[in-house]
Amino acid sequence: MxxxxxxxxxxxxxxxxxxxxxxxxxxxxxxxxxxxxxxxxxxxxxxxxxxxxxxxxxxxxxxxxxxxxxxxxxxxxxxxxxxxxxxxxxxxxxxxxxxxxxxxxxxxxxxxxxxIPAEAVLSVIALPGITAYHGLFEVLKPEAGQTIAITAAAGSVGSLVGQMAKNKGLTVIGIAGSEEKCTWLKDELKFDHALNYKDADFEQQLAAVANEGIDLFFENTGGIAQAPIYNAMNAHGRIAVCGMIAEYNKTEPAPGPSWINIIKKRLMIQGFTMPDHFHRISEYGQALGGMLAKGELTYxxxxxxxxxxxxxxxxxxxxxxxxxxxxxxx
Ligand SMILES: NC(=O)c1ccc[n+]([C@@H]2O[C@H](COP(=O)([O-])OP(=O)(O)OC[C@H]3O[C@@H](n4cnc5c(N)ncnc54)[C@H](OP(=O)(O)O)[C@@H]3O)[C@@H](O)[C@H]2O)c1
CATH class of the missing domain: 3.90.180.10 (Medium-chain alcohol dehydrogenases, catalytic domain)
Structure with missing residues (x-):
């Protein structure tokens, strides 16, 4: 055979x-x-x-x-x-x-x-879930009342980050690339705001919903949304750099924002890759399985x-x- x-x-x-x-x-x-x-x-x-x-x-x-x-x-x-x-x-x-x-x-x-259905394992308990869990709780260390912005928010990682942040009492701004995805984020996942980065007035929309600034930024993409979110960061904000999908197929990296604000606003930016944290898979898996069983996460x-x-x-x-x-x- x-x-x-x-x-x-x-x-x-x-x-x-x-x-x-x-x-x-x-x-x-x-x-x-x-x-x-x-x-x-x-x-x-x-x-x-x-x-x-x-x-x-x-x-x-x-x-x-x-x-x-x-x-x-x-x-x-x-x-x-x-x-x-x-x-x-x-x-x-x-x-x-x-x-x-x-x-x-x-x-x-x-x-x-x-x-557990295979879809639930691969969507929540496996790489997307442990990445979302580690990046949110270990890197960004969220506190209730803060505002978080998430790129690729309707994606596997981003949608879980937003739900866990919402469950923790944060104001969640999801950024995605279509109206359908933004509607899903707002109607199904109950994000506070969902913005389409492809809209011509994306920067104005972000300024309107982030009128008190952004405390935490879970970065999955790079690209168009990055600089406006970065510029809206509050002092002592934290940025978890998880992914740069807008860059993966390019031969030259895009010019970046001025990093001077990292100093002025005392921002903490941290990249992370999950293979460094695979020894914590069972801990994260149990936490994610518990949230899934309680109906706290949708995928x-x-x-x-x-x-x-x-x-x-x-x-x-x-x-x-x-x-x-x-x-x-x-
Ligand atoms: N650090 C780690 O260990 C780790 C682990 C897992 C994943 N990641 C990273 O996390 C990110 C999300 O991964 P995922 O598995 O959850 O994928 P996903 O978000 O389910 O799918 C990728 C999404 O990225 C968005 N995208 C594609 N090209 C883009 C562009 N040029 N500008 C802006 N957005 C773009 C698209 O959504 P829109 O329609 O919204 O544009 C697409 O649906 C990726 O960058 C991935 O490499 C990192």
Whole structure:
């Protein structure tokens, strides 16, 4: 019996194009001592995959080798096991790649309960949730009464940051790239304000809703919204730099705002990458699972069907056409 997997065939100069991947079929592998065979049910498509495709020596994680299975996180069941920690039938999550089957020695695999839908795991408990949780509570340290601005607010990470901030008593300003997303943020997630950064009068709209300034900024994008939010920061504000998706496909970085205000306003800006904090996954996962069970968090999953949808599907993230966590169902 054979299975499908998607290999990295080239490195992007700018946009991700389908020719950078090759789809292959191979015999389902046999496992050695200590190994397990996992049959995947869902894989996650994330903006970070753009970085993993590039040969950037300064990245926080090594690039995927040309010819190797493209790195991606996924969920599946152990279907064969030579590893007592992961008996047959165990549901697992890990960086198993764009593939229908994966062999693992158990390192980097985490067990999952059977009763949480895959969409909820990949949208809330996995990378988006732990990123939102760490960036909000560990980096920004929010206090009730503060005002927070969030870019890519209708995205997987941003939508969770905003809900947790709202639940903590902050005024939440979400920034997104379409009217549909802004309506979802206001009507469903109860954000105080939702602004479309593509509107010609975005800066005036921001000034009107942030008339008492912005205390916390959860930055997911860079691009148009960054400078107006930065300029509206209050003294002693804090900025968590989580992502720069507006920059990932560019060859040259955009000119930045003047950093003089970091001094004048005593701002704290901190970048963070989740692999540095993976030892806290179970702590964060329990907190997120508790919030989900109590109905404090809503998510929406954007499901694509079949592994062949991945190479082109990942571009939905860069065009803003994903409505919720982008997941491939196998
Ligand atoms: N630091 C970490 O460890 C870590 C971990 C996970 C994710 N991240 C980062 O967090 C950010 C969000 O990731 P996610 O998984 O939650 O993705 P997401 O927000 O669900 O999807 C990406 C969204 O980014 C927006 N976007 C794309 N191009 C843009 C542009 N040129 N200008 C402004 N917005 C643009 C689009 O929304 P609109 O329609 O609103 O434009 C798109 O839907 C990414 O930058 C990602 O790299 C960082």
């Amino acid at each position: 054979t299975y499908q997997k998607i290999l990295l065939a080239g490195r992007p100069e700018t946009d991700i194009t389908p020719d950078l991947f090759t789809s292959v079929r191979e015999d389902i592998p046999t496992i050695s001592a200590g190994e397990v065979l996992v049959k995947l049910s869902h894989v996650s498509l994330d903006p970070a995959m753009r970085g993993w495709m590039s040969a950037d020596p300064n990245s926080y994680i090594p690039p995927v080798d040309i010819g190797a299975t493209m790195r991606a996180s996924g969920i599946g069941y152990v279907v064969q096991s030579n590893n007592d920690d992961f008996p047959e039938g165990t549901r697992v999550i890990g960086l198993m790649g764009l593939t229908e089957y994966a062999v693992s020695n158990g390192q980097g695999l985490n067990k999952l309960p059977d009763d 929406r999953a954007h499901i694509l069907k079949g592994l062949d949808s991945a190479p082109e599907g990942i571009n939905l993230l860069f065009k803003g056409e994903n409505q919720g966590k982008l997941i491939v169902e196998l």
